[in-house]
Each structure stands twice: as structure tokens, then as C-alpha cells.
Amino acid sequence: MKKKIKIILKKDHLNIGQKGKITNISPGYAFNYLIPNNIAEIATKNKIKHITMFKNIKNQEIKAYENTSKILQSNLEKIKKINIRKKVGKNNNIFGSINEKDITNKILKYIGISIDKKQIKVDNIKKIGIFNININILHNIQYSIQLNITPENI
Structure with a gap:
């Protein structure tokens, strides 16, 4: 042996x-x-x-x-949509773009929980409109939120 x-x-x-x-x-x-x-x-x-x-x-x-x-996830389910107001130029283009930091600030304001910006997947948004953003909660769980970009009244 x-x-x-x-x-x-x-x-x-x-x-x-x-x-x-x-x-x-x-x-x-x-x-x-x-x-x-x-x-x-x-x-x-x-x-x-x-x-x-x-x-x-x-x-x-x-x-x-x-x-x-x-x-x-339970707190994110309370949020149906996020509204962001931006200044508008020609052809409904906004000044600057919407990035992950803007969205994390809005989520922090709504539910009081900070999300890492790496968890948010956002395309390059430079126009007014309605967009879907994906938030990666865990490696296999994603949550989708509607993002409304509206013009700011001057």
C-alpha cells in the first residue's frame, strides 16, 4: 500500500x-x-x-x-423610472451626455442606497427621449429601469 x-x-x-x-x-x-x-x-x-x-x-x-x-433589488423595484432634466440645444441634443454618475446620484436621491457605477450599463445618451438602462445587481441578476431625459425650462 x-x-x-x-x-x-x-x-x-x-x-x-x-x-x-x-x-x-x-x-x-x-x-x-x-x-x-x-x-x-x-x-x-x-x-x-x-x-x-x-x-x-x-x-x-x-x-x-x-x-x-x-x-x-427590492428598493430598485420601487423605482419605475428616473427623470433627468438637461439643457437642450439644436435637434433635441443635450449639452454633454448622460453617464453612470448621473444615474447613481439619482438612485441615491430616490432610495438612499449608493450603487457602484460599474454596475450600471448605459449607452452613450446625447438626445432627449426615453431609454432603458440595465443595473447589474449580482453576476446573474439584472434590473432594467426606464430613463427619461427631458428638456430643462429656461
């Missing part, structure tokens, strides 16, 4: 697994290839405890992020 040793992967490896995985490997493979190439390290009791602690912290952060995103 072959004796195997426990190792912790420092990098993703095609045959063994992803970074942070604890697995049993033959000693020759570990000492001759994985450890010298800085792909893995020997798993001690403290290192295993350390990795499980970091995995638990990461899972808690993911759960907290999911909870805040659910709150954000």
Missing part, C-alpha cells in the same frame, strides 16, 4: 484542482514536482485551520453581499 501525503495547492493545477484545495498525493509527485515548482505546500494542522478560516470568512462575505443585493 502506497503512503500518501496531504498537500495544499498554492496555484490552480489541471490534474489536481484549484487553489486552496487540500488533497492526498504520492510523496514523490509532491516532493519532486509540486513543492519545488511552488504549486503546492505540505498541509500541516495549522495551515489547514488557516485555510478553512479564510474559506469561512469568504463564505460569510458572499452571504452578506447577497443579502445587500436582495435589499438593493
